[in-house]
Amino acid sequence: MKVTCVQENLNKALIHSSRIISVRSSLPILDNILVSTDQGRLKISATDLELGINYWIGAKIEKDGSIAIPSRLITEFISNIKEDKINISVDNNNVLIEGEKYNATIKGVNAEDFPSIPDISEEYTFTVTSRDLMNAINQVAFAAAADNTRPILSGIFFKIEKDILKIVATDSYRLAEEKVKITKNEKTNKSFIVPTRTINEVGKILKDAGEKVDISYDENQILFNFGSIHLVSRLIDGQYPNYEQIIPAEFENEVIVDKQELFNVCKVASLFARESANSIKVNVSFEKGKEKDEKGILSIIGQGVQVGESVSKIPVKSKGKEIEVSFNAKYILDVLSAIPEKNVEIKFSGANSAGLIKGEGKNDYLYIIMPLRN
Amino acid sequence: MKVTCVQENLNKALIHSSRIISVRSSLPILDNILVSTDQGRLKISATDLELGINYWIGAKIEKDGSIAIPSRLITEFISNIKEDKINISVDNNNVLIEGEKYNATIKGVNAEDFPSIPDISEEYTFTVTSRDLMNAINQVAFAAAADNTRPILSGIFFKIEKDILKIVATDSYRLAEEKVKITKNEKTNKSFIVPTRTINEVGKILKDAGEKVDISYDENQILFNFGSIHLVSRLIDGQYPNYEQIIPAEFENEVIVDKQELFNVCKVASLFARESANSIKVNVSFEKGKEKDEKGILSIIGQGVQVGESVSKIPVKSKGKEIEVSFNAKYILDVLSAIPEKNVEIKFSGANSAGLIKGEGKNDYLYIIMPLRN
Numbered sequence: 019m020k021v022t023c024v025q026e027n028l029n030k031a032l033i034h035s036s037r038i039i040s041v042r043s044s045l046p047i048l049d050n051i052l053v054s055t056d057q058g059r060l061k062i063s064a065t066d067l068e069l070g071i072n073y074w075i076g077a078k079i080e081k082d083g084s085i086a087i088p089s090r091l092i093t094e095f096i097s098n099i100k101e102d103k104i105n106i107s108v109d110n111n112n113v114l115i116e117g118e119k120y121n122a123t124i125k126g127v128n129a130e131d132f133p134s135i136p137d138i139s140e141e142y143t144f145t146v147t148s149r150d151l152m153n154a155i156n157q158v159a160f161a162a163a164a165d166n167t168r169p170i171l172s173g174i175f176f177k178i179e180k181d182i183l184k185i186v187a188t189d190s191y192r193l194a195e196e197k198v199k200i201t202k203n204e205k206t207n208k209s210f211i212v213p214t215r216t217i218n219e220v221g222k223i224l225k226d227a228g229e230k231v232d233i234s235y236d237e238n239q240i241l242f243n244f245g246s247i248h249l250v251s252r253l254i255d256g257q258y259p260n261y262e263q264i265i266p267a268e269f270e271n272e273v274i275v276d277k278q279e280l281f282n283v284c285k286v287a288s289l290f291a292r293e294s295a296n297s298i299k300v301n302v303s304f305e306k307g308k309e310k311d312e313k314g315i316l317s318i319i320g321q322g323v324q325v326g327e328s329v330s331k332i333p334v335k336s337k338g339k340e341i342e343v344s345f346n347a348k349y350i351l352d353v354l355s356a357i358p359e360k361n362v363e364i365k366f367s368g369a370n371s372a373g374l375i376k377g378e379g380k381n382d383y384l385y386i387i388m389p390l391r392n
Numbered sequence: 393m394k395v396t397c398v399q400e401n402l403n404k405a406l407i408h409s410s411r412i413i414s415v416r417s418s419l420p421i422l423d424n425i426l427v428s429t430d431q432g433r434l435k436i437s438a439t440d441l442e443l444g445i446n447y448w449i450g451a452k453i454e455k456d457g458s459i460a461i462p463s464r465l466i467t468e469f470i471s472n473i474k475e476d477k478i479n480i481s482v483d484n485n486n487v488l489i490e491g492e493k494y495n496a497t498i499k500g501v502n503a504e505d506f507p508s509i510p511d512i513s514e515e516y517t518f519t520v521t522s523r524d525l526m527n528a529i530n531q532v533a534f535a536a537a538a539d540n541t542r543p544i545l546s547g548i549f550f551k552i553e554k555d556i557l558k559i560v561a562t563d564s565y566r567l568a569e570e571k572v573k574i575t576k577n578e579k580t581n582k583s584f585i586v587p588t589r590t591i592n593e594v595g596k597i598l599k600d601a602g603e604k605v606d607i608s609y610d611e612n613q614i615l616f617n618f619g620s621i622h623l624v625s626r627l628i629d630g631q632y633p634n635y636e637q638i639i640p641a642e643f644e645n646e647v648i649v650d651k652q653e654l655f656n657v658c659k660v661a662s663l664f665a666r667e668s669a670n671s672i673k674v675n676v677s678f679e680k681g682k683e684k685d686e687k688g689i690l691s692i693i694g695q696g697v698q699v700g701e702s703v704s705k706i707p708v709k710s711k712g713k714e715i716e717v718s719f720n721a722k723y724i725l726d727v728l729s730a731i732p733e734k735n736v737e738i739k740f741s742g743a744n745s746a747g748l749i750k751g752e753g754k755n756d757y758l759y760i761i762m763p764l765r766n
Contacts, residue, residue, distance in 0.1 A: 091663060091699055098660045112700070120660060122702035286472045286494060289465060325465055326486070328496035 019053075019083025020107040023060055023075060025117070028104070029096050031062040031073040034223055034247070036093040040066040045133075051092060052132045053106070054084030063135055064089065069216055070135035074246040084129035087113055091124060136250050138241045143234040145202040146183060148227050148244075154185040154196040155221040157356045157383060162214045163189035173211040173254040175261075180206050186261060187214075192349045193261055197382040201230065211258055212240055216251035223247055265386055266367040266374065271302055271338030273316055273364045274378055280316075280362065281354045283330035287320030288347035290328045294321065297390045298350075300373075301342045302334075302366065312337050320347070341366045344390040345373065353385045393427075393457025394481040397434055397449060399491070402478070403470050405436040405447040408597055408621070410467040414440040419507075425466060426506045427480070428458030433620075437509055438463065443590055444509035448620040458503035461487055469496060510624050512615045517608040519576040520557060522601050522618075528559040528570040529595040531730045531757060536588045537563035547585040547628040549635075554580050561588075562635055564762075566723045569635075571756040575604065585632055586614055590625035597621055639760055640741040640748065645676055645712030647690055647738045648752055654690075654736065655728045657704035661694030662721035664702045668695065671764045672724075674747075675716045676708075676740065686711050694721070715740045718764040719747065727759045 035051055043049055043066060052063040060077035064070065085108045092113075096104075101117030108114070113124045163171035168190075175186040183198040220242050224231070232243040235253070242249040287298040299319040305311075314336025321327040343366060354362065359377030366373050375385045409425055417423055417440060426437040434451035438444070459482045466487075470478075475491030482488070487498045537545035542564075549560040557572045594616050598605070606617040609627070616623040661672040673693040679685075688710025695701040717740060728736065733751030740747050749759045 088699065094663050095660060095702070098656060098663070100656060119706070120657070120702065120704045122660075122664070122700060124700040125698065282472060282474060283494070286469060286496075289468050289472070290496070324499065325462065326496060326498040328469070328494065330494045332493070 019055060019085060020081040020105075021055060021060055021077045021079050022103055022105050023077040025096065025099065025101045025104050027075040028060075028062075030226065031075050032089075032093040032096055034219075034226075035062050035064040035071050035073055036089045037219065037222070038064040038066060038069055038071045039089050047086065047127065047131045047133070049089055050086035050127055050132065051089045052084060052086050052129060054129060055079050055082040063132075065133060065135050067133065067136075068213070069219065069249070069251045071219075071250075072135055072248045081107075083108055085111065085113055086127040086129050086132045087124055088127075095122060095124070135248075136239060136252075138234055138239045138250055139236045141234075141236055142205045142208065143202075143232055144178065144183070144200050144204065145230055145232050146198050146200055147230055148224050149229075150198045151231055152221065152224045153358070154198050155217055155224070156358075157353075157385075158185050158187045158194040158196050159214055159217050159221070160187075160352050160356060161189060161192055161194040161385070162187035169254055170211060170256045170258055173213050174217045175209065175211055175258045177209040177258075178203070178205075178207060186258075188259075188261055191346065191388050192353075193264065193386045194353070195261075195384050208235075209258065210235060210240065211254040211256065213251060213254055216240070216249070219249060223249065264372060264388075265384065266365075266372050269338070269365040269367050269374070271336060271341045271366040273302055273314060273366075274335045274361055275316055275332060275364065277354055277357060277360060277362045279332055280318075281351060283318040283332060284347050284350045284354070286328055286330055287318045288351070290320030290322050290325055291347055292322060293324055295390075296347045297344050298347045299342060299344050300366075302336055303340045304336065338366075341369070343369045343371075343373065345387050346390060349387045350375070353387075393429060393459060394455040394479075395429060395434055395451045395453050396477055396479050397451040399470065399473065399475045399478050401449040402434075402436075404600065405449050406463075406467040406470055408593075408600075409436050409438040409445050409447055410463045411593065411596070412438040412440060412443055412445045413463050421460065421501060421505050421507070423463055424460035424501055424506065425463045426458065426460050426503060428503060429453050429456040437506075439507060439509050441507065441510075442587070443593065443623070443625045445593075445624075446509055446622045455481075457482055459485065459487055460501040460503050460506045461498055462501075465498060469498070509622075510613060510626075512608055512613045512624055513610045515608075515610055516579045516582065517606055518552065518557070518574050518578065519604055519606050520572050520574055521604055522598050523603075524572045525605055526595065526598045527732070528572050529591055529598070530732075531727075531759075532559050532561045532568040532570050533588055533591050533595070534561075534726050534730060535563060535566055535568040535759070536561040543628055544585060544630045544632055547587050548591045549583065549585055549632045551583040551632075552577070552579075552581060560632075560635060562633070565720065566727075566762065567635055567638065567760045568727070569758050582609075583632065584609060584614065585628040585630065587625060587628055590614070590623070593623060597623065638746060638762075639758065640739075640746050643712065643739040643741050643748070645710060645715045645740040647676055647688060647740075648709045648735055649690055649706060649738065651728055651731060651734060651736045653706055654692075655725060657692040657706060658721050658724050658728070660702050660704055661692045662725070664694030664696050664699055665721055666696060667698055669764075670721045671718050672721045673716060673718050674740075676710055677714045678710070712740075715743070717743045717745075717747065719761050720764060723761045724749070727761075 062073040099120040105116045113126045177184040181200045227244040234241040301317040305313045316334045361378040433448045436447040473494040479490045487500045551558040555574045601618040608615040675691040679687045690708045735752035
């Protein structure tokens with residue numbers, strides 16, 4: 019192999035690819051990145067056998083070939099050198115990298131030992147915009163279960179309904195759903211569960227991606243096609259719970275509140291709620307006789323027998339009944355960090371029923387929190 | 393106690409004071425911050441019995457008193473609320489904190505149980521500027537021993553010689569010394585060893601401090617007086633090694649090189665030097681026949697039997713003999729991160745002798761690195 023490429027492009031490809039590599043890989047060869055020539059371009063590949071990436075960059079190819087190179091060393095080396103263009107050549111598994119100021123020889127591994135990135139039969143494909151997918155990932159993925167006790171809940175649910183893709187996550191205590199418009203679709207109505215790790219990598223790649231993403235799937239795998247970057251992942255096997263039944267049909271009170279202000283008071287209340295498993299009280303009342311003017315007061319209360327208590331009050335626009343309900347402060351803070359809008363709408367359905375939070379005026383997103391018992 | 397103060401001032405005082413508290417304190421009372429009125433001001437105090445702080449802020453005092461308050465809760469609470477002024481009052485060890493939006497009751501502890509911050513007999517005092525002391529701490533403290541196997545080397549050596557304060561640190565593999573001008577002194581020639589932790593706290597407080605610092609000491613303790621902040625620390629007992637003997641008297645080669653460029657090439661070389669305990673080769677040669685023009689080439693080489701090697705070359709101004717010597721890359725990277733000047737001077741005294749690094753043209757600072765054997 020003998021090629022010339024731009025350091026900055028190779029650097030980006032290596033940073034995205036090296037993240038795919040597992041810190042505890044099952045086979046030593048998987049600690050490597052595969053660098054190979056592919057029809058006039060340079061292809062950078064990595065896999066942990068569940069998730070794989072192919073990343074193509076432009077290059078001047080003098081001689082075709084391929085080599086596996088230790089991921090950590092090549093990634094750190096390329097990110098630390100200051101060069102415009104670099105030459106890469108392989109001689110007897112030694113990888114020679116030459117720039118103007120920096121020269122290195124890195125011991126490579128025979129490319130034949132590298133497992134192939136799993137391929138997908140591209141039977142079904144649909145397309146969404148990068149921006150919509152990014153927004154959905156940011157506002158949904160954090161709600162998936164962090165541990166693996168119920169593997170299905172540790173994934174993100176994709177549900178295609180005609181030209182709408184619903185992206186859903188829940189850990190059974192809270193649930194987030196965003197609807198994304200499908201701009202092109204071959205087949206209607208299908209659903210599958212994508213590992214959260216895959217979705218987080220998609221989110222990172224989207225920052226560098228073009229306007230649209232093609233998503234292909236078969237029974238076992240999903241391919242996110244960003245053009246010159248392909249991410250292939252296994253799907254999680256199983257039946258996603260029928261989550262729609264937990265979304266309350268009716269609400270007793272609705273509040274509109276400044277997101278940052280609500281974040282601050284919930285943060286303060288949570289300091290006092292450590293011994294009560296982060297449970298804070300949310301109380302909506304009205305200024306005396308001002309129910310019809312919608313002049314409400316939102317009080318957030320954190321209490322701990324050993325430490326004391328905090329009470330913070332925010333004047334809000336509110337309509338409906340007065341209400342008091344307890345939630346896990348973390349679940350409120352999480353969603354407020356993810357919502358981009360300045361104001362949020364909170365809907366309450368009673369002291370023992372779920373609450374709903376979303377950006378003001380936003381109808382394609384919802385976040386449900388289950389109440390805590392006092 | 394009943395007082396009113398500015399949230400921002402109290403916040404700063406709590407942030408600096410809470411850092412003094414040990415994560416593993418020997419007495420539960422030491423997890424608290426002592427808040428007390430003191431001659432028309434509010435005094436915030438904390439100690440771990442080795443290092444103590446008294447931090448005074450302005451306040452409107454309605455009723456004198458004092459109370460110990462759990463450090464983590466009060467610090468996080470005050471830093472998270474958005475208020476202008478806050479009222480603090482104490483009722484039966486309950487601390488009531490009231491702002492416009494935020495109200496809290498925190499359970500306090502009787503102030504009588506709080507140990508007094510160790511006092512110092514202010515027999516000897518000298519004064520330095522905050523800027524000089526800050527520079528010295530930044531360029532010296534990192535060279536102290538990180539572990540406690542030789543307690544003396546885990547401290548910073550202060551040596552007063554008439555109107556010069558030498559600040560020195562060494563872990564026996566490298567040594568840093570900076571000379572600071574004393575602007576006012578009562579007694580000449582004295583030395584003592586200050587714990588590195590104390591010096592690091594001094595460095596953090598200096599960012600918020602005025603123009604000068606008064607330093608007082610007795611046999612066992614040192615007081616850094618920043619005006620409205622006092623930091624009192626024990627000294628480390630023992631005899632500091634006679635470090636001046638390791639500073640080479642003569643050099644065989646001198647190089648002037650761009651600091652950032654040298655940092656980059658040493659960083660790259662260190663990637664290849666992991667299996668050789670970070671040992672990198674530094675080589676100075678001349679362009680053929682250009683010795684008299686001082687046209688040198690500085691080569692930095694990292695090698696690992698298992699991984700390969702990197703060679704980076706920088707054209708430099710150099711005079712003296714050609715030379716090759718091995719150093720620990722970390723020790724070079726550390727000092728380059730600390731030096732503020734754009735260019736550095738490196739002086740070599742041979743393959744088996746120490747090297748010296750300092751900012752170009754700087755005569756009150758030096759950094760010595762011992763060579764490694766190949």
